[in-house]
Structures are given as C-alpha cells and as structure tokens.
Amino acid sequence: MPVDESLRELGRLVRTAGGTVVGTTVQRRRSPDPATYIGSGKVEEITSQRSATDYTTVVFDDALSPSQQLNLEETLKVKVLDRSALILDIFASRARTREASLQVELAQHEYLLPRLRGQWQHLERTEGAIGTRGPGETQLETDRRLIGARITRLKSQIEQVRKQRALQRARRERFGIPTVALVGYTNAGKSSLLRALAGADVLAADAPFATLDPVTRRVGSGTAESFLLTDTVGFMQKLPTQLVSAFRATLEELEVADLLLHVVDATSSALAAQHATVLSTLADLGLSELPMLTVFNKADELTLGDGTPLTSEQDFDALPVPELPGLTDEVRYVSATEGWGVDALRERLLYEFFGATLTPVG
Ligand SMILES: Nc1nc2c(ncn2[C@@H]2O[C@H](COP(=O)(O)OP(=O)(O)OP(=O)(O)O)[C@@H](O)[C@H]2O)c(=O)[nH]1
Ligand SMILES: [Mg+2]
Known part of the structure; x- marks a missing residue:
C-alpha cells in the first residue's frame, strides 16, 4: 500500500481511538535505525514541532521494537505508540463479549510482555534501595511472572471457547x-x-x-x-x-x-x-x-x-x-x-x- 494511503488509514485508526491528528511526517531510509527507527535528524524535527502543535503522542505506522519504543519515548518525551498498540487499543474498546475480551486481553499481554520495563528498573542499580532487597527477586521479574501466568490462564480459557465453538459447528454440520x-x-x-x-x-x-x-x-x-x-x-x-x-x-x-x-x-x-x-x-x-x-x-x-x-x-x-x-x-x-x-x-x-x-x- 502506498505510504500516503497507509498514513491516511493510520489517521483513521487514531481518530477511532479518540485522538486527533495534528501532523504527519515521512522519512525515506534504506533501513530503519535499529535504536530509534527514524534517523536523529527526523527525531529533532519532530521534537522541534512540539512548540507549534503541542502534540502529546507520536504514532508510528509500523511495528517498533520494545527498545526503539523506549528510546523514542525518552528522547521525544511523549508517549510513543506503534500501529499494533493503536489497533490493540481499538480492539479493547470494541470487545463486548467474554470471548472477544479474552482474545483481546491475550493479545495485549503478549504485546506488553517484552515491553515491560518496570518503574523499578532504575532502583536495581541503587544498592540497598527499598524494594530491591529481599530474596533476590526484582519487581520486574514478579511482574513478568504474573503476566506469564495470566497469559497461560487466558489461553486455557480461550481453549474452552474453541471447544465450545467446535461443538456448535459439529451440530451445524450434522444438520447439514x-x-x-x-x-x-x-x-x-x-x-x-x-x-x-x-x-x-x-x-x-x-x-x-x-x-x-x-x-x-x-x-x-x-x-x-x-x-x-x-x-x-x-x-x-x-x-x-x-x-x-x-x-x-x-x-x-x-x-x-x-x-x-x-x-x-x-x-x-x-x-x-x-x-x-x-x-x-x-x-x-x-x-x-x-x-x-x-x-x-x-x-x-x-x-x-x-x-x-x-x-x-x-x-x-x-x-x-x-x-x-x-x-x-x-x-x-x-x-x-x-x-x-x-x-x-x-x-x-x-x-x-x-x-x-x-x-x-x-
Ligand atoms: N454507500 C455505501 N456505504 C456502505 C455500503 N455498505 C456499507 N457501507 C458503509 O460502510 C461503513 C462500514 O460498513 P460495515 O458494514 O460496518 O463494514 P464492515 O466490513 O462490517 O467493517 P468492520 O466490521 O469494521 O470490519 C458503514 O458506514 C456503512 O454504512 C454500501 O453499499 N454503500
Ligand atoms: Mg463489521
């Protein structure tokens, strides 16, 4: 899909998620920057537009790696989303039934897991800081384990849904x-x-x-x-x-x-x-x-x-x-x-x- 079409589509997604588009920009590169996806000049350009448009979020029309997302948030000092996060957000707002909610929640957790960066990470370096003592387990690990357990539970609940649906289908097939x-x-x-x-x-x-x-x-x-x-x-x-x-x-x-x-x-x-x-x-x-x-x-x-x-x-x-x-x-x-x-x-x-x-x- 041509870039302008894809951006137009992204704009619709932003509006559907409740946002307003105040500006768009495109960069042509041979390959994405491994650290920040876009080049440093583009990062500066986006930063400098802040005074004019006062944006609060930057949305990328592609998948960002967890580290790219983190680096961009630190440099741009605003929330950074990629297309996946935006679509997940819309799905979450659309989920009405238990089945849809389960599926969306699973997708959200799987998206979130590699992006967990814990508000506690910076504390690990401070020796003896409260919350870093204990049986050698950091909060981040606990969070990861909790999300991992939630993912397992969601998967088994979705498995139940699948079985239920399979039964319904079998019944339909029997009636031809x-x-x-x-x-x-x-x-x-x-x-x-x-x-x-x-x-x-x-x-x-x-x-x-x-x-x-x-x-x-x-x-x-x-x-x-x-x-x-x-x-x-x-x-x-x-x-x-x-x-x-x-x-x-x-x-x-x-x-x-x-x-x-x-x-x-x-x-x-x-x-x-x-x-x-x-x-x-x-x-x-x-x-x-x-x-x-x-x-x-x-x-x-x-x-x-x-x-x-x-x-x-x-x-x-x-x-x-x-x-x-x-x-x-x-x-x-x-x-x-x-x-x-x-x-x-x-x-x-x-x-x-x-x-x-x-x-x-x-
Ligand atoms: N003019 C015109 N508009 C249509 C027609 N069919 C659907 N629309 C409009 O297109 C929009 C999307 O229609 P939906 O039926 O919700 O499309 P969908 O494929 O189910 O979309 P999702 O469930 O969001 O993937 C609505 O605003 C409809 O009124 C048509 O034959 N003519
Ligand atoms: Mg529809």
Whole structure:
C-alpha cells in the first residue's frame, strides 16, 4: 500500500481511538535505525514541532521494537505508540463479549510482555534501595511472572471457547446446513451485507474494526433451503500477529465455511492493496483453498464512464469488470445499503448449495 494511503488509514485508526491528528511526517531510509527507527535528524524535527502543535503522542505506522519504543519515548518525551498498540487499543474498546475480551486481553499481554520495563528498573542499580532487597527477586521479574501466568490462564480459557465453538459447528454440520463466511478488509461493508442478506440487526459503523465477534444468521426461506452466513473481524494491512493468532478461536469459523464471500469496498482508493491484503491474510490462515465469491460493495457510490452516478442495480451491467491480480473467481457488484444486487446475490448463494432444486437466477 502506498505510504500516503497507509498514513491516511493510520489517521483513521487514531481518530477511532479518540485522538486527533495534528501532523504527519515521512522519512525515506534504506533501513530503519535499529535504536530509534527514524534517523536523529527526523527525531529533532519532530521534537522541534512540539512548540507549534503541542502534540502529546507520536504514532508510528509500523511495528517498533520494545527498545526503539523506549528510546523514542525518552528522547521525544511523549508517549510513543506503534500501529499494533493503536489497533490493540481499538480492539479493547470494541470487545463486548467474554470471548472477544479474552482474545483481546491475550493479545495485549503478549504485546506488553517484552515491553515491560518496570518503574523499578532504575532502583536495581541503587544498592540497598527499598524494594530491591529481599530474596533476590526484582519487581520486574514478579511482574513478568504474573503476566506469564495470566497469559497461560487466558489461553486455557480461550481453549474452552474453541471447544465450545467446535461443538456448535459439529451440530451445524450434522444438520447439514451450508455455511458462508464473510471476509474482507475492515469497513468494506461485511456487516451491512449480512444485514441486507439476512435482514439481521447487526452493528454496522463507519469505523475500522466495528465487528469483533462472529455473528451467524440464517439466510433463505424455510429450513430446507437456507444457509448460515457468518460475519467476523475484518482484516487490515500490518495487523499485529498477536491479534491474528489471538483471534484464532474466532477465525476458525472461517475454516469450516463452504464458501467465502469476499466483500471489497469498490470505492476505496486503495482497492488493489486491500484486496491483496485479504488474499494474503487468508493464505496465512491456510484458507486459500476455499471457494470464494467476490462482491464489489458500495456500488451506489460508483459512477459510470461518463461520470453519471448509478441509479439502480440495472446500471451494474454498464460497470467494467474490475481487473485485479488474483481475481479469478466470480465477481459481482452490490450495494448493501441500497439493497442493490442483494436479492440476486442471495439467489446465487442458494443456487450454490441447492442448485438442483432451485431455478437459477442471475
Ligand atoms: N454507500 C455505501 N456505504 C456502505 C455500503 N455498505 C456499507 N457501507 C458503509 O460502510 C461503513 C462500514 O460498513 P460495515 O458494514 O460496518 O463494514 P464492515 O466490513 O462490517 O467493517 P468492520 O466490521 O469494521 O470490519 C458503514 O458506514 C456503512 O454504512 C454500501 O453499499 N454503500
Ligand atoms: Mg463489521
């Protein structure tokens, strides 16, 4: 993804976390400085901007090592966050269910553990300072052990969740209900499409990571001819690995899907990069082999070749077939909010599973 797109995305994350962006800066380097990520000149430039903008936090659009983060905080004298910390913060504010909370807390602790630097560290050097005596154990070690123990406990609780989910899935499979999983870049409109297809009351919001919990709804008429549609957390470039692995219990819902419905935001200026990110995340999760149907959403905001806006789904025929690398599967346009192409998509999905008994549409 181009740097300016990535920074724009970072800005959205900052705003979602409740911050305001007062300035951005970019440095081109052959490789990051091992100690401070950016070069010393850039550090000075950022410091000197302090008087003008009075910023309180500096956010880096990449993963910082624990020591880079510490060094930068000491030099810049403000809080320093990286993209991972910011995303973790948003996830923490979004977690509603016990399951999501467990997964987010695990990711937070795993992020925190190598960054523990203890307010006590400086005391270790002062011989005989209060709190450094005792059976040879420093506070920092105690903290590490406590967090380690918490991580172990969280992992076993998440394991319980996984077993629970596996049971539910087995039950579903026994009844032979096909499952479709919505996947896509965050904010592409997955929840809106679930709402449109299933008539379900689920949260859709113009913010990254509005959905954390997998929500499953039945789509179709009657019990015989219906499928389950599952919505889950969206993907994003540079998503912290702790998060992806912590969300395994949830993402396992995707593994058993009969079909992935990949929702792409057709209006995005970073469409190709977002599409590629979703494909590579799916590959990381070992899900590349699943059949996939790609829908280009938000088609109501597209314009035709001559610049006129679309007025209905009738205009889809006049839209070009999007050309994207890796796009080999069937492609469709939809508008989840206007309901355009939604009935045809539902029919198409039903036809996928019950084709023999249904009249093909669309
Ligand atoms: N114009 C237009 N806006 C849409 C459409 N579908 C979704 N949106 C808007 O896009 C924003 C994100 O929609 P969501 O359904 O929450 O997206 P999501 O993919 O579930 O996002 P996360 O759960 O945050 O990953 C919301 O403001 C929706 O109203 C569409 O077809 N047209
Ligand atoms: Mg959502």
